Amino acid sequence: MTLTASTESRRARMAAPGAHPGFRPDIEGLRAVAIGLVLLYHAGWGIVSGGFIGVDVFFVLSGFLITGLLIREVERTGRISLKEFYARRAKRLLPAAALVLAVSALVTWLTGSVVEWATFGGDIVAAAIYLVNWRLAERSVDYLAEGTSQSPVQHFWSLAVEEQFYIVWPLVLLAVVLIVRRTGIRLRPAMATGLALVAIPSLVWSVVATANLPAEAFFVTTTRLWELAIGAFVAVGAPLWAKVPVLAARILGWAGMAVIAACALVLDETAAWPGSLALLPTLATAAVVVSGSNGHAPRLLSARGMVWIGGLSYSLYLWHWPLLIGATNLLGGIDAITGTLVVIGAILPAWLSLRLVENPIRRAPALARSAGRTLVMGLVLTLVGVLAGFALVRGVPQVETVAEGEVQGAAVLRQDGDGSRSGIEITDSVEAMTPQPVAAVDDVPSAYDRGCQVSQDAVVPDYCEYGDPEGGRLVVLAGDSKALQWVDALDRIAKDEGWRLLVATKSSCGLYDAIPATEGPAYEACQQYNTALLGELVEMKPAAVIVSQRHSLAIDPVTGEPSRQAMVEGTARAWKTLVGAGIEVTTILDNPVPVGVAGGGVYKCVAENLDTLTACSFDRAEAVESSGAPAQKAAAARVPEVKAVTVVDLFCDEKRCPAVIGNVLVYRQGSHVTNTYALSAVPILRERLR
Incomplete structure (x- = not known):
């Protein structure tokens, strides 16, 4: 001043x-x-x-x-x-x-x-x-x-x-x-x-x-x-x-x-x-x-x-x-x-x-x-x-960084007979970790540097191209930042599978015919954007659209109050539009949301508790309920043609969700997954998308 x-x-x-x-x-x-x-x-x-x-x-x-x-x-x-x-x-x-x-x-x-x-x-x-x-x-x-x-x-x-x-x-x-x-x-x-x-x-x-x-x-x-x-x-x-x-x-x-x-x-x-x-x-x-x-x-x-x-x-x-x-x-x-x-x-x-x-x-x-x-x-x-x-x-405290080529993450999980994954260990300390907690917020997909996520004010879709540019199968990834967190993992899968992958994501705006319940003025730009995007997708006719989203509440058009029912109905309407146009829709269910973690975030908690990492774990049931997954599952139940891909077992055992899995820090800001952990889940994600 x-x-x-x-x-x-x-x-x-x-x-x-x-x-x-x-x-x-x-x-x-x-x-x-x-x-x-x-x-x-x-x-x-x-x-x-x-x-x-x-x-x-x-x-x-x-x-x-x-x-x-x-x-x-x-x-x-x-x-x-x-x-x-x-x-x-x-x-x-x-x-x-x-x-x-x-x-x-x-x-x-x-x-x-x-x-x-x-x-x-x-x-x-x-x-x-x-x-x-x-x-x-x-x-x-x-x-x-x-x-x-x-x-x-x-x-x-x-x-x-x-x-x-x-x-x-x-x-x-x-x-x-x-x-x-x-x-x-x-x-x-x-x-x-x-x-x-x-x-x-x-x-x-x-x-x-x-x-x-x-x-x-x-x-x-x-x-x-x-x-x-x-x-x-x-x-x-x-x-x-x-x-x-x-x-x-x-x-x-x-x-x-x-x-x-x-x-x-x-x-x-x-x-x-x-x-x-x-x-x-x-x-x-x-x-x-x-x-x-x-x-x-x-x-x-x-x-x-x-x-x-x-x-x-x-x-x-x-x-x-x-x-x-x-x-x-x-x-x-x-x-x-x-x-x-x-x-x-x-x-x-x-x-x-x-x-x-x-x-x-x-x-x-x-x-x-x-x-x-x-x-x-x-x-x-x-x-x-x-x-x-x-x-x-x-003065920032750190543990050893995992050597290049030795990152495990989700690779430590074993497949059970029902197709789910287990083997998550919740321990108080690890000998090495990547990314370091202080660097977690920078462990993000390449899409952010490329400007692939449009701002909250935008009402016109924009696309980034990933995967195989000569691929014979066009796939679109749409939704908010919870969809975008998987983009580098999907890029590897797309290249292996011969997909041409287009990315169209918007900040705090999943793909639904509704206004999400957010702080501040009504997020009408989200609904306007989605109206435009759905129209373009119907015209584009990709083979498949992969979606994910964080919000589970939308503004009820009658009462004006936040409602999960309104989000379910709005999501189902959007998916029906795509399915009706002959487009395959797959939703990656939202990952568990850290609830009750001290310090304002998992990565912050880990930085403060390098010798007591169990203090940074959280309850699985609360984490799932607080995520966008319940609304996604309910919407998928209304549109049977939509395939729902669950990922909760990649993050939690039967009761708790740890902060570090396979020497990889799982979360960056809020409930977003570090890019390192998302990439470690490529084999499992490929298997489930197939």
């Missing part, structure tokens, strides 16, 4: 030429408003559902403060010293940041899941070098990252945006200064032009990206540059704001505060953000800053308590988030009251770090005399954060 210009604002000459230069208490008050909104939002206060706009307020303030300093340097000396500029940034940012990053690593080690140490250690490294926003953007659009908890340094994303802006913006100003020297044009209009070249493309891209890539757009720098540029425009126009009439200034100030308050109370996480909506709090913040340029900002902002909180805002922001994450990990979740106590408690370490770390380093005479020495100090502090992250990555 952009809180880093606090010290500059406290003693910088912020007033316009002709006005009395001095400290702007209203700016500190605005900081207090912004940090207050963020803290209440993060603490879980639903009344400020739009508290995330505090970030946008800080972007504007930071753009205003730093640009003002740069402009005054140019007007005073005729140049910009990049060395001095970055030395000032290093003294302000890095002492507190390095300390909090080290503490964040400690909090993760003490309270977080072992399997997330590597992920969050990487986040800490990225935060230390101010690139974490791009890492978070990539993870936000990664379907396979959905089980990852919130990062203890997620809040560093906006600091990263700010510092990336301050790599570009001084260089733009330097170019402007050179142009001014050669052409003789006025400095501030030239700066405004340079700003426009940054701000306008960024705003346009923000609107486009927010509409098309909303999760990614929230974090990336390119959609946020214009917000800092608004503050910079206010700094460039400072001589004009000093001339604003008193009444107009007061109206601007109170109107801006009213808009900020309205945004915080009315907006929520469903808002398309940043996009054009972010113009509301950013322009409102600019209005308040303008109103204070001649001393007529709302007096509330200059109250002593507001100024004190504003001065602490950077430190408070840095500290509150890892403390919230630690409390959440320890308590298994927190409510608004607990969250509020945590953010209030963050005031103490924030104040201590300001008094004992930030201020002493920033005011050190040795650093004041040498920008080069300050930059070396900054490099050392950056390395502190980097090493803290690497230490967390290296």
Whole structure:
């Protein structure tokens, strides 16, 4: 979050030429408003559902403060010293940041899941070098990252945006200064032009990206540059704001505060953000800053308590988030009251770090005399954060990895007289395992790299081709991610059997004529997609369609409530459509769903219990009942032509389902099967599909 210009604002000459230069208490008050909104939002206060706009307020303030300093340097000396500029940034940012990053690593080690140490250690490294926003953007659009908890340094994303802006913006100003020297044009209009070249493309891209890539757009720098540029425009126009009439200034100030308050109370996480909506709090913040340029900002902002909180805002922001994450990990979740106590408690370490770390380093005479020495100090502090992250990555416990060619998995199961498989052993430890728990989420089919699963918004089917491209038998694999988890196994079978295999899967959407019961708004895009897919399959007339699905409940069209009956009927309708077109349908029954496993997932449990793996096993009957298999079996009973392939015996003995079979970790995220285990079941799956 952009809180880093606090010290500059406290003693910088912020007033316009002709006005009395001095400290702007209203700016500190605005900081207090912004940090207050963020803290209440993060603490879980639903009344400020739009508290995330505090970030946008800080972007504007930071753009205003730093640009003002740069402009005054140019007007005073005729140049910009990049060395001095970055030395000032290093003294302000890095002492507190390095300390909090080290503490964040400690909090993760003490309270977080072992399997997330590597992920969050990487986040800490990225935060230390101010690139974490791009890492978070990539993870936000990664379907396979959905089980990852919130990062203890997620809040560093906006600091990263700010510092990336301050790599570009001084260089733009330097170019402007050179142009001014050669052409003789006025400095501030030239700066405004340079700003426009940054701000306008960024705003346009923000609107486009927010509409098309909303999760990614929230974090990336390119959609946020214009917000800092608004503050910079206010700094460039400072001589004009000093001339604003008193009444107009007061109206601007109170109107801006009213808009900020309205945004915080009315907006929520469903808002398309940043996009054009972010113009509301950013322009409102600019209005308040303008109103204070001649001393007529709302007096509330200059109250002593507001100024004190504003001065602490950077430190408070840095500290509150890892403390919230630690409390959440320890308590298994927190409510608004607990969250509020945590953010209030963050005031103490924030104040201590300001008094004992930030201020002493920033005011050190040795650093004041040498920008080069300050930059070396900054490099050392950056390395502190980097090493803290690497230490967390290296601390992940592991067992030996199974040697290549010795992976067994489902191959250890023996065939009984009734055709089922048995021989599953539930033990407390194994000598070797693959994949490692920390790598389980990456043990996925190749289809994810190929983009073979369309998103939840998609309503038009897309196909990936597997198997034998010259095969004489066309087979289609359809359904959700529980169908896709078998794709590499089916690919091997298809190549052996001479099938041309087409894959058409959609996130959280099996092949049924129904709307699955999911969280949030009705998943109508699923039914629309399936209507289109069924039409294409009937026209395509493949020899066979293989399906699987996770959901067992659908929205009853009469009552509007989740119902297994509605899912059974919807699934049967879809299958009847295919069977009626002369297409063979085979359903691979959903695998057992881990129920009651400690730690938030099988692979997480295994990572924490390498010597007590039985703690990660679960009840077979509950696991089957919680899966999509009962609905699939009931639908198959209504359409006798459909063949149902059972797989429960590949995962469980008569009573329990272990986490590791044949030295292979069975589950990755949720109830999804690791690709290694799915591939180990190829001989059995081939036999049952025949």
